[in-house]
Each structure stands twice: as structure tokens, then as C-alpha cells.
Amino acid sequence: MKKPMIHIFTLLVLSIWMWPTSCFAKEYIQSFKNGKINWSNGVAEAVANGSSPKGTLGPNQARTMARIEAISSARLNLLEIINGIQIESRTWIKDLSARSETIREGIYRLLINSRLIDIVFKKDGSVTATVAMEVIGPLAELVLPESIVSISPVKQAKAPNNNSDHHTGLVVDCRGFKVETALAPRIVDEDGKVVYGPVYVSRDYAIKRGMAGYIKDLESALNHPRIGPKPFVFKGLRTAKTGPSDIVISNADSAKIRGTASNLSLLKRCRIIIVLD
Numbered sequence: 001m002k003k004p005m006i007h008i009f010t011l012l013v014l015s016i017w018m019w020p021t022s023c024f025a026k027e028y029i030q031s032f033k034n035g036k037i038n039w040s041n042g043v044a045e046a047v048a049n050g051s052s053p054k055g056t057l058g059p060n061q062a063r064t065m066a067r068i069e070a071i072s073s074a075r076l077n078l079l080e081i082i083n084g085i086q087i088e089s090r091t092w093i094k095d096l097s098a099r100s101e102t103i104r105e106g107i108y109r110l111l112i113n114s115r116l117i118d119i120v121f122k123k124d125g126s127v128t129a130t131v132a133m134e135v136i137g138p139l140a141e142l143v144l145p146e147s148i149v150s151i152s153p154v155k156q157a158k159a160p161n162n163n164s165d166h167h168t169g170l171v172v173d174c175r176g177f178k179v180e181t182a183l184a185p186r187i188v189d190e191d192g193k194v195v196y197g198p199v200y201v202s203r204d205y206a207i208k209r210g211m212a213g214y215i216k217d218l219e220s221a222l223n224h225p226r227i228g229p230k231p232f233v234f235k236g237l238r239t240a241k242t243g244p245s246d247i248v249i250s251n252a253d254s255a256k257i258r259g260t261a262s263n264l265s266l267l268k269r270c271r272i273i274i275v276l277d
Contacts (some may be wrong), residue, residue, distance in 0.1 A: 027218035028182060028276055039214035042136040044081050045117070048073035051126045056093040057221045062125055070119070070129035073112045074198055078131055082107060085135060086182040088198075089243020093138050093143055095252070106142045135183065136210045144198075144206055145184055150229070151202040151268050166262055169227020169271040174247060176234035179276055182245035184211050189254035192240070195256075196267050214274040221273045228271070232263070236274075248273070 020093035027040035035046035050070025083094035097104045108135055118130035124174045133139065172187060184206075187196035195229075201211055222231060234253040240246035257263050266272070 006114070006202055010120040014092045026215065027215045027221050028214040032081055032205070037081065037082050037115055037135060042210055044078060044084065044135050045130055045132040046074050046078035046081055047128060047130045048254070049128050061249045064224065065123060066125060066127040067119065067129070070127040071116060074129045074131045075114055078114060078133065079107070079111055082139070086180060086245055086274055087102065087143055088145065088182060088184045089186070089245045096143055103142055107139070108147050110139055134202055137207060140210065141143055141181060141207045143183065147198040148203045148206050150200055150204055150257060167230055167266065168169050168233040169231040169273070170257070171221050171227060171233045171273050171275060172234060172236050172267055175218070175275060175277050177236070178244065179236070179239055179247060179274065185245040185274065186240070186242070188240050188246060189251045189253055190248060191251065193254070195254045196272065197247065200267045201270050202268050209270055211270050215273055215275055218275050221275050224273055228272060
């Protein structure tokens with residue numbers, strides 16, 4: 001009986017040791033007073049406290065009313081966080097919401113259905129609630145630019161096995177300068193020509209996984225399943241004049257990205273990660 005147990009234990013240890021590095025990735029988290037956005041997994045969270053009004057009939061009613069207030073306040077805080085998300089450079093969700101009743105109502109519906117991920121009942125009768133919703137998926141479908149359309153797959157000739165230029169994903173290293181997160185970031189060359197942006201991606205991929213992933217560690221990015229086993233890594237030089245979420249890369253790297261059909265296919269499928277400080 002001992003040998004099977006030893007064998008199982010050995011397999012368990014080996015499986016933990018060989019666990020993909022991406023599981024321990026240094027996530028890029030944007031923090032706020034009442035919540036955060038995890039840009040590595042595409043989830044926004046908000047927290048709030050609730051208390052029962054004076055004159056409640058008993059402890060059960062007081063707790064119920066405090067719970068309702070906490071959840072409602074958390075969702076209002078989540079709305080504030082969502083409204084502050086940048087879509088493209090110098091365009092925020094709050095701008096679209098102010099101009100479009102359809103988008104505004106759509107966001108409210110998503111907020112009402114946001115997940116309650118934590119509820120804490122305190123001894124003083126107050127309640128703390130945490131709610132969450134994805135910034136990809138339905139929200140992205142609602143607010144992403146109309147210039148992002150679904151692109152039909154193009155049949156390509158099979159690349160030879162010895163093709164050293166055949167990459168599985170793209171990683172842009174922006175450590176060393178400030179880049180603001182956005183749902184629809186752009187990458188441009190030194191002449192201002194767009195290398196990556198809304199017109200280069202297929203809408204279904206942009207909605208499902210976001211136009212780009214944001215991670216805080218280069219090693220984690222290189223081992224992330226989003227970009228596969230053979231990523232092409234290039235250095236961001238600075239942010240563009242068009243806005244703080246747009247990244248400038250060298251003309252040489254731009255030519256390499258544009259140089260093969262397989263790289264353009266990676267752009268279409270949003271197989272890109274941006275590494276930030």
C-alpha cells in the first residue's frame with residue numbers, strides 16, 4: 001500500500017514544480033479608493049459598507065437592510081470605476097455613456113447583474129460587500145469602437161518548420177515609461193503609422209479576450225498562454241503624442257511585425273501582451 005501512496009505523492013510534487021509560470025504571473029492591478037481593476041484577468045471589483053437605518057424592527061431586518069445598502073453602494077462604486085476606464089486615447093467610457101442612452105442603460109444592466117463575490121457581516125451590525133464584473137465580454141461589446149469589425153479568416157500557406165520568423169504571439173516591453181491602460185490601445189511606429197489598433201483586430205477576439213493583456217513582469221508575459229511558446233518581443237520607446245495609452249515602437253520592429261502574414265494574423269486574434277512597470 002505504501003508504494004502507490006509514494007508514487008501519488010511524487011506525481012503531486014512534480015506537477016506543482018512543473019506548474020506553468022503563467023499561474024504565478026505578476027498581475028497588473030490598477031487600484032482605486034473603493035476598488036480595483038485587474039488588467040491581467042480583465043475583472044473590475046468594488047467594495048462598500050452598509051448599515052441599517054434607525055428604527056428597524058429587529059436584528060434580522062437590520063442585517064438585511066444593511067446588506068442591501070452595502071451591495072447597492074458597491075455597485076455605485078463599480079459604476080464609477082467602469083466610467084473611468086479609457087477606451088482609446090483620450091476617450092473614456094463615461095464619455096460614451098454621456099452621449100448614448102443605449103450604452104448607459106446597457107452598463108446599468110451589467111451592473112445590476114454584477115457578481116457578489118464577498119459579503120462580511122460585522123459585530124456592529126454593518127455589512128461590507130464586494131462586487132465584480134468583467135471589463136471584457138459584454139462590456140467590451142458595448143463600448144469598443146465600431147471600427148473593430150469581425151474579420152473573416154484568410155487561408156494562408158503553411159509556414160515551413162524551419163521558419164525562424166514564425167511567432168505565436170507578440171510582447172511589447174514598456175517598462176521604464178508610463179503607459180495608461182485602455183480597452184483599445186494602439187501601437188505606432190516612429191513615423192506615427194499605426195502598427196496595431198482597432199482596424200487590425202477581429203471584433204470577436206477583442207470582445208472575448210480584450211485587445212491586449214497587461215502584465216507587470218516580462219518573464220510572466222513570456223510564459224503566458226495568450227502569446228504561446230514562441231513570442232516576438234519588442235521594446236516600446238515612449239507613448240505617442242496621440243495619447244498615453246498609445247505606444248511607439250521602432251520602425252525596424254514595425255517592419256518585422258508587418259513583414260509576415262502570420263504576424264498580422266496574431267494581431268487579428270489579439271495575441272499580444274503589454275508589459276508595464
